[in-house]
Amino acid sequence: MERGFVGILTSGGDASGMNATIRAVTRSAICHGFKVKGIFRGYEGLINDEMKEMSTEDVSNIIQRGGTILKTARSKEFETSEGRKKAYEVMQKENISALVVIGGDGSLRGARTFAEEYDVTCIGLPGTIDNDLCGTDVTIGYDTALNTIVECVDKIRDTATSHERIFFVEVMGRDAGFLAQNSAIASGAEAAIIPEDQTDSDQLEEFISRGFRKTKNSSIVIVTESPNGKGATYYAERVMREYPQYDVRVTILGHLQRGGSPSANDRILASRLGYTAIQALLEGQRNVMVGIRNDEVVYVPFTEAIKKNKPIDKSLIAVLNELSI
Numbered sequence: 001m002e003r004g005f006v007g008i009l010t011s012g013g014d015a016s017g018m019n020a021t022i023r024a025v026t027r028s029a030i031c032h033g034f035k036v037k038g039i040f041r042g043y044e045g046l047i048n049d050e051m052k053e054m055s056t057e058d059v060s061n062i063i064q065r066g067g068t069i070l071k072t073a074r075s076k077e078f079e080t081s082e083g084r085k086k087a088y089e090v091m092q093k094e095n096i097s098a099l100v101v102i103g104g105d106g107s108l109r110g111a112r113t114f115a116e117e118y119d120v121t122c123i124g125l126p127g128t129i130d131n132d133l134c135g136t137d138v139t140i141g142y143d144t145a146l147n148t149i150v151e152c153v154d155k156i157r158d159t160a161t162s163h164e165r166i167f168f169v170e171v172m173g174r175d176a177g178f179l180a181q182n183s184a185i186a187s188g189a190e191a192a193i194i195p196e197d198q199t200d201s202d203q204l205e206e207f208i209s210r211g212f213r214k215t216k217n218s219s220i221v222i223v224t225e226s227p228n229g230k231g232a233t234y235y236a237e238r239v240m241r242e243y244p245q246y247d248v249r250v251t252i253l254g255h256l257q258r259g260g261s262p263s264a265n266d267r268i269l270a271s272r273l274g275y276t277a278i279q280a281l282l283e284g285q286r287n288v289m290v291g292i293r294n295d296e297v298v299y300v301p302f303t304e305a306i307k308k309n310k311p312i313d314k315s316l317i318a319v320l321n322e323l324s325i
């Protein structure tokens with residue numbers, strides 16, 4: 001049966017495993033008789049009609065590569081109704097009947113708005129290291145970023161121990177503490193300061209009185225980045241002021257958390273979700289994100305997926321506190 005084109009794009013912050021997702025969507029689509037157009041630079045490329053037809057060979061040898069072969073971008077124009085109108089017209093012109101969007105919550109927010117305004121079919125795939133999309137236990141890129149952070153913290157610990165210092169290590173996550181909390185558990189850090197837990201002063205005070213005081217001469221505290229200036233530097237400066245007896249340092253891991261070869265878990269997740277995106281189209285699903293819950297692939301309406309404040313399992317906080325004595 002002859003089918004229309006599936007358009008595929010990556011949008012927002014890059015995440016490891018996006019390439020594995022592009023590969024999975026492209027190959028599954030072709031298996032089911034769709035043709036595929038790869039759209040460059042996210043929504044910006046859709047508006048500007050930057051795309052090419054993809055063959056199975058175009059996605060060879062990319063499952064192991066970080067970043068995205070389709071490039072990614074942020075598009076101010078797509079946030080305007082004129083921009084989305086242009087995007088719709090390009091889809092018509094290019095005979096794209098369905099759009100697969102790989103990205104974070106901003107990208108899926110854009111897809112939802114687009115699908116509300118026009119009669120388009122969008123399928124979202126959660127591609128973000130922050131793990132902040134609701135309705136899915138994990139997002140593509142999160143596991144790789146977590147592993148990268150743990151590898152870095154292992155190295156920082158050598159210096160922290162040798163020099164008997166407190167290190168505040170800042171990690172990504174935007175408004176979500178998943179990376180900080182779980183990397184702290186996995187690296188044996190003494191504390192995590194995350195947006196979901198109490199007030200900032202409580203967390204610092206608690207750490208100082210609980211952990212550093214007793215048996216340890218060095219400590220590592222993982223802090224979620226903060227748009228309000230309350231990242232690792234803020235806490236380090238407070239400790240320097242309030243506890244001048246401690247030798248304090250800051251490491252901001254920054255963009256090295258985003259790239260690198262995806263972990264096996266991220267490749268498998270990307271492959272399962274990419275495959276299911278095409279199954280979703282075959283079933284007539286529209287305007288849903290494909291996610292994973294309890295190891296089962298699920299469809300999550302966009303409105304649900306982009307809800308704020310995905311809850312973090314609070315028992316993780318107890319695990320870290322108890323094991324860091």
Ligand code: ADP
Binds near residue numbers: 109110
């Ligand atoms: P991420 O997808 O990683 O969260 P952003 O938040 O930067 O990244 O969003 C990526 C892009 O999605 C934006 O540059 C914009 O083009 C589009 N977008 C985000 N929010 C909206 C919105 N409310 N309406 C339309 N487009 C949006």
